[in-house]
Amino acid sequence: MDALTLEAVAVGPLREINLTVRSGEVVCLSGASGSGKSRLLRAIADLEPHAGRILLGDLRQDALAADRWRARVMLVPAESSWWGSTVAEHFLEPVPGSLEGFGLSPAVMDWDVARLSSGEKQRLGVLRALSRRPRALLLDEPTANLDTATTRRVEQWLRSHARREGVPILWVAHDPEQISRVGDRHFTIRGSGLREGGCRTG
């Protein structure tokens, strides 16, 4: 698999963002509300107009049709949206072992979307993206609605998935402990740029 590279990306308040997430690496991103984290993820998924170059391996974002880029570089938003009536309608083939790894029973695929809890929706939102076999993942606070035990399971599964498949993951997180558990590296948004390393306030 390939690295995800940002070269001089500018979107919203952010300017000159340079960042490489290597194959199999988890990079955490934090920053205050409104600092532009979500907009940066949206720009990487090409859902928001932006300046600069974004590459997956040698492949430039603008060299691919937008839908094909998004099928490779997949964004999982903090709030997932559901349109069908059952869970299965939103999935391609689930990644083997991923449901169990996320603490969900395989029967969840037959459930009504209407009866899902917020925690189930959040986990299924990530799994739904994984079922399409993306080559890079952008996760916007993927464990915000989960209890501690489930959060740990999801973290471990995603980390080992990144290693196993060589998928680069850019993970927006606030909890410093979570960042130290899952992140190989960590960046904080300060003003218009990124700063490597922690911020005590989370």
Added chain:
Amino acid sequence: MQDGIIELAWWELGIAALLVVALAVTTHLGRLGLARELVIAGTRTVIQLAIIGFVLEALFAVAALRWIALMALVMLLVAGYEVMSRQKRRMTGGWAFGIGTLSMFLSSFTVTVLALVVIIGPQPWYMPQYAIPLLGMMLGNTMTGVALGLDRLTDGAWRQSQVIEGRLMLGMHWHEAVADIRRDAMRSGMIPTINAMAAAGVVSLPGMMTGQILAGAPPALAVKYQILVMFLIAVGTGFGTVVAVSAGSRRLFDQRQRLRLDRLSSA
């Protein structure tokens, strides 16, 4: 009734007008708050129809193609304006007017010319007694379909933007991401026409047929004309709505397939 229609005097219309005034007074006394609108709408009816009466008299007397074309153009632009003003969240930068007008032009004008030249065949083909009423009926119905379709499309995209973007994030093509909203929009544009066809002659006697019968035409001929007009309206409305909904949904996305709600004005 032996030859043609019974003459209608202005004072006889006055009786009908008095009834409207009586209704206005009643709603006023009952505090139903409709009196003002009723009087204004009634006055507009009289003025607008009186003007169009003069215009048609003049047009029928001249029967020149360029004047008929001018009349058709005015009708089209008014319909385009009407389509635009009926949308809650309209496209900015003239697109609401442009898409509405273009789709009505493509469908109504094509179908009307086709019906005149190939089916009805008056001499000359643009004979205003046929061309203007036919175009009027086409535009009136296509306008409703296009306005409903575009309104449903833009409102649906606005309300369901999260779902649309959720699909885009999963790598779906924009076409697929709005497929159900397009279907809904198409449906709302076509349903009034389909209902009118289904109810014709059973629940309602369509206006054109009624008019022809009043004017002394044999009911069997009036029915044939009505069937023709119903079919033409269905085709015109259908194609007009298809064009409007397709062009409208394309306009909701940019060349990188991003949902561009900033291209809609907020209510």
